[in-house]
Amino acid sequence: MTSTASNSGQGRGEVLLDVQDLAVEFDTEAGRVRAVDDVSFTVRAGQTLGIVGESGCGKSVTALSILRLLPQPMGRIAGGHILFRGQDLTALPAEAMHKVRTGQIGMIFQEPMTALNPVHRIGKQLSEAFLLHQQISPRTALERSVEILEKVGIPSPEVRVSEYPHQLSGGMRQRVVIAMALACRPALVIADEPTTALDVTIQAQILELMKALQDEMGMSIILITHDLGVIAEACEDVLVMYAGRVAEKGSVEDIFRRPAHPYTRGLLESIPRLEYPRKTRLRTIEGMVPGLMDMPAGCRFNNRCPHKVDRCTAEAPPLASVAGGHGVGCHRWRELPAWTEPVS
Amino acid sequence: MSTPLLEIQNLRTYFPVRGGVFLAARGQCKAVDDVSLSVWSGETVGLVGESGCGKSTLGKSIVRLVKPTGGKILFNGVDLASLRARQLKPFRREVQMIFQDPADSLNSRLSVGAMLEEPFLIHGIGDEASRRERALELLQIVGLPPAALDRFPFEFSGGQRQRIGIARAIALNPKLIICDEPVSALDASIQSQILNLLLDLQQRLGLSYLFIAHDLAVVKHVSDRIAIMYLGHVVESGDGEEVHRHPRHPYTRALISAIPQPVPRRQRYRQILTGEVPSPIDPPPGCPFQTRCPHVQAVCREQLPPLREVAGSGRDVHAVACHFDL
Numbered sequence: 001m002t003s004t005a006s007n008s009g010q011g012r013g014e015v016l017l018d019v020q021d022l023a024v025e026f027d028t029e030a031g032r033v034r035a036v037d038d039v040s041f042t043v044r045a046g047q048t049l050g051i052v053g054e055s056g057c058g059k060s061v062t063a064l065s066i067l068r069l070l071p072q073p074m075g076r077i078a079g080g081h082i083l084f085r086g087q088d089l090t091a092l093p094a095e096a097m098h099k100v101r102t103g104q105i106g107m108i109f110q111e112p113m114t115a116l117n118p119v120h121r122i123g124k125q126l127s128e129a130f131l132l133h134q135q136i137s138p139r140t141a142l143e144r145s146v147e148i149l150e151k152v153g154i155p156s157p158e159v160r161v162s163e164y165p166h167q168l169s170g171g172m173r174q175r176v177v178i179a180m181a182l183a184c185r186p187a188l189v190i191a192d193e194p195t196t197a198l199d200v201t202i203q204a205q206i207l208e209l210m211k212a213l214q215d216e217m218g219m220s221i222i223l224i225t226h227d228l229g230v231i232a233e234a235c236e237d238v239l240v241m242y243a244g245r246v247a248e249k250g251s252v253e254d255i256f257r258r259p260a261h262p263y264t265r266g267l268l269e270s271i272p273r274l275e276y277p278r279k280t281r282l283r284t285i286e287g288m289v290p291g292l293m294d295m296p297a298g299c300r301f302n303n304r305c306p307h308k309v310d311r312c313t314a315e316a317p318p319l320a321s322v323a324g325g326h327g328v329g330c331h332r333w334r335e336l337p338a339w340t341e342p343v344s
Numbered sequence: 345m346s347t348p349l350l351e352i353q354n355l356r357t358y359f360p361v362r363g364g365v366f367l368a369a370r371g372q373c374k375a376v377d378d379v380s381l382s383v384w385s386g387e388t389v390g391l392v393g394e395s396g397c398g399k400s401t402l403g404k405s406i407v408r409l410v411k412p413t414g415g416k417i418l419f420n421g422v423d424l425a426s427l428r429a430r431q432l433k434p435f436r437r438e439v440q441m442i443f444q445d446p447a448d449s450l451n452s453r454l455s456v457g458a459m460l461e462e463p464f465l466i467h468g469i470g471d472e473a474s475r476r477e478r479a480l481e482l483l484q485i486v487g488l489p490p491a492a493l494d495r496f497p498f499e500f501s502g503g504q505r506q507r508i509g510i511a512r513a514i515a516l517n518p519k520l521i522i523c524d525e526p527v528s529a530l531d532a533s534i535q536s537q538i539l540n541l542l543l544d545l546q547q548r549l550g551l552s553y554l555f556i557a558h559d560l561a562v563v564k565h566v567s568d569r570i571a572i573m574y575l576g577h578v579v580e581s582g583d584g585e586e587v588h589r590h591p592r593h594p595y596t597r598a599l600i601s602a603i604p605q606p607v608p609r610r611q612r613y614r615q616i617l618t619g620e621v622p623s624p625i626d627p628p629p630g631c632p633f634q635t636r637c638p639h640v641q642a643v644c645r646e647q648l649p650p651l652r653e654v655a656g657s658g659r660d661v662h663a664v665a666c667h668f669d670l
Binding site: 268343 | 388394395501503504531532533534535536537539540543558559560561562564565566567568584585588598599600601602603604605606607608614616617618620621
């Protein structure tokens with residue numbers, strides 16, 4: 001891999017991706033819906049941003065819009081900017097965007113079987129990624145494929161390159177997908193629920209692998225997950241999304257030690273933890289996520305929020321700054337009771 | 345209580361693996377292999393394991409959705425494993441099941457009302473008016489509005505559908521409910537609502553649960569006792585708190601250490617297993633965990649370690665299937 005120029009020619013901590021006021025709309029049979037509204041965040045070089053939220057919160061749509069892979073023709077970016085190394089991806093011509101997708105931003109999906117082509121050998125699929133960008137022979141590309149499979153911890157990679165995806169286990173397939181995403185040394189990798197389909201002991205292996213590869217190659221990662229445990233263990237920064245908007249964002253310490261949004265707090269309190277006394281009632285967030293067609297006016301969390309006042313139904317809260325990079329989309333964050341961690 | 349409500353003895357459920365020209369049986373998939381387990385009245389036994397460990401097959405064997413190959417399933421002293429389909433009918437009232445994805449397990453052509461009345465029809469209980477009344481009562485118990493009666497499963501969210509699944513399961517006042525991954529398809533905020541509902545119902549109706557799931561934190565929270573399954577075998581069992589605090593089997597230890605904790609930057613020893621679960625089709629002789637065990641010795645490749653008692657007594661006995669005291 002040493003012959004490939006690294007894409008991450010940026011200092012650790014510098015802003016690599018700057019998403020500003022992103023809005024995404026979908027045309028549905030029932031009319032136009034806004035799936036992502038006014039979402040802003042940054043990803044720093046060499047660091048991991050976690051995006052956490054429940055189904056329908058817009059976390060995957062946000063990821064797809066960075067890559068401009070929204071389902072066509074229903075979905076479109078309705079507003080905002082996506083600055084990747086200063087270049088606005090929303091304004092990029094299709095050709096140039098293709099180059100970004102295949103060379104500078106890699107993607108890892110939840111279900112590796114859908115990301116791999118079942119009728120081609122692993123080696124051929126991996127070689128493709130190299131051949132697309134580099135003037136090298138197919139033989140060299142295959143050698144590179146073996147190298148990168150070895151890097152992601154696949155035993156006997158020289159044998160595996162001539163196998164088909166169905167011959168590998170789920171964990172091994174996800175390693176192949178990671179290898180593919182990293183083949184061209186991207187500066188940013190977007191991983192959408194990369195371990196959700198895997199068993200917990202295999203998940204631990206994959207998360208460890210991603211961390212080790214990040215230390216070695218210096219890429220940034222956007223890790224999308226519904227699992228707060230994964231966020232706490234793998235991320236430096238966190239974006240909590242609810243119903244298409246940012247509920248809260250900050251460092252992992254901010255979100256877990258000083259959560260300021262009632263939704264973030266509710267999530268942290270509702271997950272069962274090994275330390276809890278058994279068979280005790282769990283705290284819950286009452287009700288459920290509203291559908292995109294019937295979002296409540298004002299704050300979108302207001303119909304489930306225990307701290308709701310009139311103002312919450314009248315106007316949408318802007319993202320207020322708690323401290324430093326810690327932001328919260330709640331009118332009443334200053335008035336909430338002091339937070340006590342569920343388990344010390 | 346002296347005897348358990350459910351007592352599983354040396355249960356085996358094997359599936360033939362067919363292949364070749366005439367689809368001859370070429371081997372056996374030992375999905376459940378020599379499992380013994382008891383559930384006492386009013387308690388919850390949690391069954392944890394990763395995909396393919398046989399936990400769902402075990403659950404389905406108990407309600408006889410699959411036929412066990414050998415062993416006994418004693419329910420109030422009667423061996424369900426040996427009963428014929430017709431003889432099973434009275435027991436179907438007593439043992440019910442809740443499935444992972446209620447979208448798949450609920451009949452999409454039946455209204456919720458029709459679905460909730462069906463168990464009474466099948467067992468010839470009550471008249472039309474009393475069935476409808478009972479259906480309304482069930483909805484109220486699981487926290488759904490009466491208007492749900494005339495609606496269809498697709499009109500509900502995942503959490504509401506699971507409530508319908510639960511209402512259907514408790515309709516005939518069962519004694520035991522097999523919960524097969526009842527919350528794993530649900531979002532975190534909904535998951536806690538359903539877990540609370542299951543805890544409430546247990547108190548209110550005196551139910552016993554066999555709670556099957558892959559998430560140890562969830563299982564530990566709802567269970568009195570837990571059993572850890574690996575490749576068709578129970579490798580460790582005991583009181584939930586005890587197994588969590590003093591895990592004895594190397595697999596249990598790895599499983600606990602692999603759970604990502606929602607606490608940032610926690611400094612802790614993390615044991616990451618290498619390798620993967622072997623196929624349950626013609627598994628290697630000896631200990632099922634030998635291919636991934638960090639402490640593997642020669643004896644592990646030859647002899648299957650029996651589940652032996654290491655602490656506690658009676659119901660709360662802590663048992664582990666490992667040759668060594670780690």
